[in-house]
Every structure is written in structure tokens, then in C-alpha cells.
Amino acid sequence: MGLILGGDAELWQVILLSLRVSGTAAAVAFVVGLPLAALLVMSNFRGRDLLLLLSNAALGLPPVVVGLVCYLLLSRSGLLGGLGWLFRPAGMVLAQTLLALPIVVALSSRALAPFWAEYRDVLLIDGAGFRQSLLELARMARPPLLTVFLAAFGRAIAEVGAILIVGGNIRGETRTMTTAIALETQKGDLPLALALGGLLLLMCLGVSTVTLLLDRRA
């Protein structure tokens, strides 16, 4: 407990890395996933239902499997081996982005669909292109989209399987809250693990609060 209350430098590093990796992953997933969701909602191409089904099915994507696939991709002989992202925060961001992406696509398409149904005709008549339509829809669907972002962030910050494999839980480099908790539990330091767990919950609370406050002010 003293370690936590004392604001130990190593602990701060773990906290900041967790926030940075999961925040970046959620943001990237959002920026990539929102237009994808809009495309699914606004167009009527063949295979659209299949894509929706896949994104919904991928809500249950097991983090360890994503971690394993990323590991293979990022390992030296892998397709993305040249990036040198294995056991680096960048690799962890990639893994968590893949985990958060289906959440963003599946839930955003739900959030945008009713607004598209209502405003499709007007947007088309007024000559709004894809970009403008997406912007207008996102503006109307802002409250539910905010929840989508928080859900994506929650998925990322809560998982341990993927970053454990891709990041390796290296002290001072890729150790995050969840990997630290897993480690302390295995070492038998349950009080420390519990304290870290409580802190993680507080972090999630903090992120939600800040996001919702920002929304209210806007």
C-alpha cells in the first residue's frame, strides 16, 4: 500500500503506459472503425450483412488469440517483423486496436443507423458526400458514440492476454496495470495485486468522468 500511496515512480510508469497504450488503441480503433461503420450503414453493397455479422461475432474475439496472431505477425520472420514492434508498446497498441475495432464497428453502426434512416433523403438531396454525411451523422449520434469510445477503451484497458503475449510484461518497458496484476497474483503478493486492481478501476472511472465532462462542455 505504501508503494501505491507513495506515488512510486515505477508505479506511475505502469499507470501511464496503460493509459497511453489503451487510449491510443481506442482512438485508432475509433478513427478507423467509425468510417467503416458509416460505410456499412450508408451503402448497400453485396456482403454488407456478412461484414456486419463478422464485426458482431468479433465482439467475442479472445484477447490471447489476437495476441498470438499479432505475435506471429510481428515476430522477426512475420509479415510485419520489419517494424520491430514486438515487445514494444507499438505492438501492444496494434493488438488492442484489433480487439477494440469490432466493438467500434458493431456499436457505431447501431448508433448511426437510425439517424441515417431519418436523414438519408435530406443529405442526398442536399448533395452531401460521404465525408459530410458521416460528419453530420456523427454529430447527431454523439452521445451513443461516446459510449462506443468508452466501450472500446474499456475493452483495451481491461484485457491482459494480448499485451502479455505481444508486450512480454517487461519491467519498465511494457509492463501495464493488468500484466502487473497478473504477475503479482502469480507471485502470491495478493495485497499488492488487489491494490493495483482497485487503482485500475479508479482509472476507468476517471477516464469515463473526463470523457463525459468534455462532452457536456462541448
Added chain:
Amino acid sequence: MALTIRGVTRTFPGQGRAVPTLALQPTDLDVAPGEFVSILGPSGCGKSTLLRIVAGLDRPTGGSVSLDGRVVTGPGPERGMVFQSYTLFPWLTVRQNIEFGLRERKLPEAEIREISEKFIGRTGLRGFENHWPRQLSGGMQQRTALARALANDPAVLLLDEPFGALDHQTRELMQELLLEVWAADSESARKTVLFVTHDIDEAIFLANRVLVMSARPGRVKAELPVPLPYPRDWTVKTTPVFAELKARLMAEIREEVRKAALA
């Protein structure tokens, strides 16, 4: 701009095992540039479907729509539309709503402002420019929707029961306003208008020509020219010519409404 409709049909596919619905029988129609045509019919007769096809929002199952000889495949800037429901963007003010299409077309800011000012004036929205849609009555919202459609300066104006949700008095005011705005252009520059309604008085009062559509599946079953000169004001509704047209249209429509009720 001349509008040509040739053999346009529309069948809606059945959901699951339901039988497909024929909404529109093969329909032909020619509308001359600057003509104001009302399409009158019972609800569900396919008149809105026809209008949506002309707008490019829906595809015909067969046949084609062309404007000055060019086949319509989607919405385009030469066509503007006003819907029955108030489809203003709730987060934009009256002025911003009117300017929306102009912004899309990336006109210079000064020109955008000049155009929106012009139509704020013409549609009687002065003093309401900075209101939000939710602060406006139904009539004022439809004025905004009309101004937004006009601001894009379309050669063809498509109106889908635009005053259908308004109370009687407001509706009559809006009809006069629409005619005023339409007639404000010189005769050669007037917009081609298709006006869908189920209100007989409204159809006669506005148009050069009234088309009557049959009950579903819709087709044009009768056509009546309206020999009343413009400018018109509410007093034409009390003339014998108007009364005679109304009697003939009522007879046509009653038959269709009865059929629709029995179907």
C-alpha cells in the same frame, strides 16, 4: 427544365415470403419547363414513390426519368425537394440550414450569405434567422425547408405533401407564399414543379395542371388543366371555375378512395 417520365414502374420486393407489391403501374408524364403540376391521389397510391424516383432517391423497377433528355440515376443539384416531415438539421440554425447545400457546393462565403439573405426575406423568415428548428412552429419550419430547397436554385422543385402536417390556416398561407416565390422568377426562368398532395383545393390552387392517380397500384387516371391565370390569391378559391374543377376532381378521387378502402 423539361421532365420526361417514360413507362416508370415500381415494385417493392416482398419481405420473406410476402408477395411483391406493385406500387406504380407503367407511368408516362411530360412536364414542360416552368410548369406547375399537382399530383393528386389517395394515400398509398404511389404518388410519393413517383416523386422519389424523379428525385433519384428511389430506383424505378422499369422505365426511365429524364431531365432535358438526360436520364436520372441519382439525386442531382438541378433538383430540390421538400418533404412532409420537418427534415431540418436540429443542430443548425435557420440560416445555417438554408446555407447547408451552398456550403456543400463550396460557394464563396459572401455569395452564400447573399443567397440565404434573399430567401430568408422571400419566405418571411426575417427575425428568425438565428433560431433553432425546435424553437419554430411547423409553418416556420416548412418555410425554412422551402428556403433551403430554393437556395440551391434547382430547375426542378419536388414537393412531397410539404404542408400536409400544418393546420388549415397555416397551410393556406404557405400555398400563397409558395406561389409568390415561384412566380417571383420571370415566366421563362420559372422552376418546374411537381407537387404531391391529397388536398384537392391545394392541388387546384397551385397548379397549371392536376393529375389524378388511381388507388394502388397507382397510375395516372385523369388529367385536368387549370385555366386560372397567375398571380392567384385566395379569392380564386371562390370562383365558379374553381368550384367546377373541384367538383370534377372530387368525383374522380372519391371513386379511388372507395376502391382503396375496399382493397
